[in-house]
Amino acid sequence: MAAPAGGRFGSGLMLPALRRCWAPLRRPPLLVPARGRKSRFDPPAKSKAGRVKLPPPVEPAELLVVAERYRLYRLVLHALRTEFKEEVMQKSREARLAKEYGKEAMEEHQALMAWNDAENARLRKKREERLRREEEELQDRKLQGALNHARLMEEFLKQKEQEVLQLQEEARNFITPENLDERIQECLDNPRNYNFAIDKEGRVVKRSVLS
Amino acid sequence: MVFFLFQVLVGLIMVHLARLLMKNYHGGHVAIRFALGGCANRPYFRIVAAYNKRARDGKYLEQVGCYDPLPNSHNEKIVGLNIERLKHWIGCGAHVTKPVEKLLGFSGLFPLHPMTITNAERLRKRRALEAPATSQEETPSD
Numbered sequence: 001m002a003a004p005a006g007g008r009f010g011s012g013l014m015l016p017a018l019r020r021c022w023a024p025l026r027r028p029p030l031l032v033p034a035r036g037r038k039s040r041f042d043p044p045a046k047s048k049a050g051r052v053k054l055p056p057p058v059e060p061a062e063l064l065v066v067a068e069r070y071r072l073y074r075l076v077l078h079a080l081r082t083e084f085k086e087e088v089m090q091k092s093r094e095a096r097l098a099k100e101y102g103k104e105a106m107e108e109h110q111a112l113m114a115w116n117d118a119e120n121a122r123l124r125k126k127r128e129e130r131l132r133r134e135e136e137e138l139q140d141r142k143l144q145g146a147l148n149h150a151r152l153m154e155e156f157l158k159q160k161e162q163e164v165l166q167l168q169e170e171a172r173n174f175i176t177p178e179n180l181d182e183r184i185q186e187c188l189d190n191p192r193n194y195n196f197a198i199d200k201e202g203r204v205v206k207r208s209v210l211s
Numbered sequence: 212m213v214f215f216l217f218q219v220l221v222g223l224i225m226v227h228l229a230r231l232l233m234k235n236y237h238g239g240h241v242a243i244r245f246a247l248g249g250c251a252n253r254p255y256f257r258i259v260a261a262y263n264k265r266a267r268d269g270k271y272l273e274q275v276g277c278y279d280p281l282p283n284s285h286n287e288k289i290v291g292l293n294i295e296r297l298k299h300w301i302g303c304g305a306h307v308t309k310p311v312e313k314l315l316g317f318s319g320l321f322p323l324h325p326m327t328i329t330n331a332e333r334l335r336k337r338r339a340l341e342a343p344a345t346s347q348e349e350t351p352s353d
Contacts, residue, residue, distance in 0.1 A: 062329070065329075066325055066326075066329050069325035069328065069329070070325050072322075073322055073324065073325050076321075076322045077321065077322075080301075080320075080321065081301055081302070084298045084299075084301045084302035085302040085303075085304075086302075087298060087299075087302055088298075088299055088302035088303060089302075
């Protein structure tokens, strides 16, 4: 369990703490006791001869939860510290400027800053209005484009259908291998004469000597 | 006349020597921590901004609060905090020790400390384990 958990958290401070799960099995007993009444050269007492000091046991699930809590806690604390630092900077800056320029200049500066903020707000509102309108127009145009496209597709399909129907109509009169003999017979039986005469006035004469 | 001049001279010298008598810190930092006071079997803590290397109860820069660990007649533990000065010191880069962090977590300036929550959970679990054990002990005895 420590290896897969250590893979993601091992870079932090958790891997040493995770090792304490197996401490009772793996770590050798600590031989150097903490200082107290005795100096470092005094031998340990006989009652402490077989004493094995172990660190407190650690549950991996609880450790993960606690590590996550610490991470969030430190995040918030860092933000708070930045905030307080900013306040201190602001105060020192104001004191310095007040000392240098006097109260009227500070008030003028504050008034100008307020005016600047108001200007920024107004321009931002205008800009947002413009952007919203442009967005709406874009949506409209897109919609129109989609409708146009749909209409064109419909027309195209209709046209193609028309063509197909026309072809089907014409196919009725086609000459196929089944009709071939009949058609040839029909043509031979009904000779047709395509000759005609026309004069400059436009009078057409179909009857001729050959027919 | 001469005595007057002598006094002025001594004043000038002492002004410049006093700077040398002040302690110079190298690489230290300000810490906001508890300074223990009170009497035998009666502790009382002052929350204090002091240099890191100073003694626990020694000279501090500024007192920023107080904490009475023994509950009073209404079973309350009193804590006093000077929030404005605390913010100033933390903005100047002071470190905060764990007990002070826990107190500030309870007060609301900081978020609640993780170990406070963890210890409360552990206590709750232990009490939940103990309660059925005691009830089991009582019912066979009846």
